[in-house]
Amino acid sequence: MKINWGTGIVLSFIGFIAFILFFVVRMSMDDRANHDLVTEEYYKKELSYQKEIDAMEVVSKLPYPPQLIRTDSGMTVRFPENMIPSKINGKVSLYRPSNKHLDFDFPISLSNTHLLIPDKRLLDGRWDIDVSWDYEGETYLFRKSFTY
Template sequence: MKLNWGTGIVIAFIGFISFILYFVVRMSTDNKANHDLVTEGYYKQELAYQKEIDAQEYAAALDAELTIEKIPDGLLIRFPENYNYNTISGTMFLYRPSNRHLDFSLPISLSNSHLLIPDNRLLDGRWDITINWTINGKDFLHKQKLIY
């Protein structure tokens, strides 16, 4: 049987399509590739996004910015000194983009103007920190991405 250029093109197309289908099937059935949404309530969070923008702008306008720094004991979060730390309440959410099983949330209860997250709670890598805090009925929000 003689092989001409038309037959060669058809064989090349069939080979290419088989190659692509192999990888599509392999990625679809692989348990390591999780194709779910990153957060469970993604659409509900999007609807509340304007409140987050307002809280961030309010914190910037009143000079109520937080500072986050890595120290040998862990992650130190400093709240503004010009506010009474006894009136600060809220929650802190640490989000790990690479593994949702490492995400955790902490309530904010201060005995001084800073909060320490112990080193053993955090693995090396990227973390997204969201701190929702309230002083005297005013809501503030601080978001930061960091490499620990």
């Protein structure tokens, strides 16, 4: 049987479509392909994004902005010197982009103007930190990425 050029084009299209469908099915069934959202409640977090922008803008206008300093015992978050530590309450969130099982949150409780994140909690690599706190009715958000 002789195949003419029209039949060859149709067979080529069918072969190409089968090839693409094979890889789509293979990738969607593969357990190694992780299709999780970055955060569990992504859409709820998206609705509060304007409040985060406003809180970050308040931090950028501070005369003494917070600092993130690496020490021998871990990472130190240094709060503004002009704030009274006992009036600061909020939480620190550490996010590891490469592994969501390493993410953790803890509340802020200060006796002086700095907060230590212990060395044993941080693995080498990239981290994103969000420090959210309230002080005298104002909300502040300090966000930074660092490599430990």
